[in-house]
């Protein structure tokens with residue numbers, strides 16, 4: 001049977017669309033399928049805002065990836081004529097002097113990236129809302145910030161379609177058809193079969209269901225809450241207030257956005273879950289948020305207006321991503337396991353998957369992202 005496309009991408013979240021865009025730039029014909037709209041509220045990339053951080057403790061590799069991603073985000077902003085990559089800085093509140101922030105600071109300095117260590121007095125001066133009794137110091141890096149995730153996903157979809165990528169929404173891939181060691185097609189839930197030379201699976205938290213658990217991932221249900229500052233709203237605007245991150249407490253937060261709300265997110269793994277099964281933010285999370293805010297930004301803890309949302313991490317057991325060829329077939333590829341930090345690297349991940357699929361040598365060293373590392377010790 002003749003293939004209709006060079007590459008069929010299953011999953012039109014930001015990773016699938018970025019891959020499709022860079023594949024098209026390399027001259028491939030590409031079709032993207034998504035079970036819902038593009039973007040959609042259930043996808044991890046369908047969320048309004050995601051943080052862009054440059055720090056990973058002593059793990060230089062991810063800092064290097066973040067630096068490479070900056071230029072690609074800026075290029076996407078330019079190409080689309082939009083502004084979804086906002087470098088309004090990231091403020092990390094350190095609760096001890098020898099931990100994650102100290103290691104991160106050393107890496108930033110070594111890489112000659114701008115980083116400022118602020119003492120309590122300086123933190124108070126710049127951000128009087130922060131309770132400096134709860135911290136030892138703060139690390140500010142001005143190249144960090146945030147990405148308007150849903151808008152970026154929509155813009156990349158538009159850019160990809162301008163390069164002749166086809167995007168089919170409301171089309172759920174139901175079955176992967178195989179013959180010997182090759183994928184021969186994807187049957188959708190209406191029974192239609194889609195054929196291509198190569199297949200890329202970027203289904204996020206739905207990957208275990210789609211690939212019948214052949215890719216080892218743990219899906220966890222994550223909560224976030226949008227709160228309206230009860231007072232002093234103006235000082236939380238993005239031009240005055242950066243993204244903030246408290247590694248020791250597992251929380252991050254964003255400046256004021258959409259209708260005067262601020263997003264507070266927990267980034268520690270939540271309970272095991274499955275997309276669609278849980279759609280209510282547990283009241284326990286609201287309580288945890290108030291406790292966190294009371295300690296670090298007390299005036300926010302008195303919020304009376306809030307709204308919660310749930311989405312899902314696709315976790316690997318070592319915290320590294322999966323970007324590889326599927327081991328059992330010659331023409332199948334997978335990119336997933338992006339859990340709590342994938343979105344900031346989306347253009348780099350898309351570009352790398354395009355290189356891998358077209359047989360070019362990926363610029364990024366993919367050693368850490370191989371599937372075999374997870375399977376061998378399962």
Ligand SMILES: Cc1cc2nc3c(=O)[nH]c(=O)nc-3n(C[C@H](O)[C@H](O)[C@H](O)COP(=O)(O)OP(=O)(O)OC[C@H]3O[C@@H](n4cnc5c(N)ncnc54)[C@H](O)[C@@H]3O)c2cc1C
Pocket residue numbers: 010011012013014015016033034035036040042043044045046049050051052171172173174202203204205206207210222223224265311312313335336338339340341342343344345
């Ligand atoms: C709560 C939370 C907070 C996060 N915070 C950050 C952060 O601050 N910074 C950061 O960089 N990253 C963050 N991330 C991670 C980031 O959001 C994800 O890594 C990224 O969005 C993953 O994109 P994706 O395209 O792989 O998956 P998704 O965006 O989930 O897209 C997958 C797509 O596949 C489609 N699909 C699935 N199954 C099928 C099928 N059978 N047929 C057709 N289509 C299908 C889905 O409909 C969906 O549109 C966070 C993630 C979560 C959940």
